[in-house]
Amino acid sequence: MNKHVKKLIYSAVFLALCMVLPFLTGQIPQIGQALSPMHIPVLLCGFVCGWPWGLAVGFIAPLLRSLIFQMPPMWPGAVAMAFELATYGFTSGILFKALPSKIRLMNAAAVSSFFLALGAAVTAYGFYLNQAASYALLKNIALPSEDFVPAENPGKLCVIFGLIALSLGLFALILLRTRAVLGAKKNGGFEIIEWTGTARVLPVLIVSMILGRCVWGLARFVIAGFNTTAFPFSAFVAGAVTTAIPGIILHIVLIPVLMAALARAKLVLND
Secondary structure, rough: OOHHHHOOOOOOOOHHHHHHHHHOOOOOOHHHHHOOHHHHHHHHHHHOHHHHHHHHHHHHHHHHHHHHHHHOOOHHHHHHHHHHHHHHHHHHHHHHHOOOOEEEHHHHHHHHHHHHHHHHHHHHHHHHHHHHHHHHHHHHHHOOOOOOOOOOOOHHHHHHHHHHHHHHHHHHHHHHHHHHHHOOEEEEOOOEOOOOHHHHHHHHHHHHHHHHHHHHHHHHHHHHOOOOOOOHHHHHHHHHHHHHHHHHHHHHHHHHHEEEEEEEEOOOOOO
């Protein structure tokens, strides 16, 4: 069968799964926001079929589901989700194809060091914002007004992204320590490690999830008319991070397993 036709059929299956999987959460918005079942087929579509198909399925799925089942509500939920899921499908597809299957050891060490240093710095800065004496003094003496309301956790987002960067750095470091298992070998005087399986899927998945949530926040902000009162930063953190933690964990655990099974069955066409 023609590869293009296969991608079309697979994309149709992933789109159908986007219609069906939310029924597992009982169409309850709170559970759906926590587990994000529609995200799974879109991410898989990007990995398996490539970025054009992932982008198309991601953009169409929430709008089509809203038209058919009235969930999620078209405005602003489905519209913002369309841009979010399109970003998932696009990013997972293009990064998975672009990420080399082999990487020089010294390059992997540089990546690990960069993310560890970045994560430590951003996390430390986030804690500093929360604990700085100047901020504590400001919080105690400043009177909230319509134009200025002291934040309770000004460094919360820095800590979250810092911990994500630290996790990526530790993940790369673990790969370096176990590179013999990954098939390290000498090539042209350099040690090369095979960057396959979960080692290749997980970084792409995490980056895709971060970018998708950022695009969702931007879309909601634009829909709100660039009004920080209608869509404050706290609403972005709550919608993109706090309430989504169960779904984030589910996706990080489930998608690499599914990708390993699909690769073993030789169903991945994004090569």
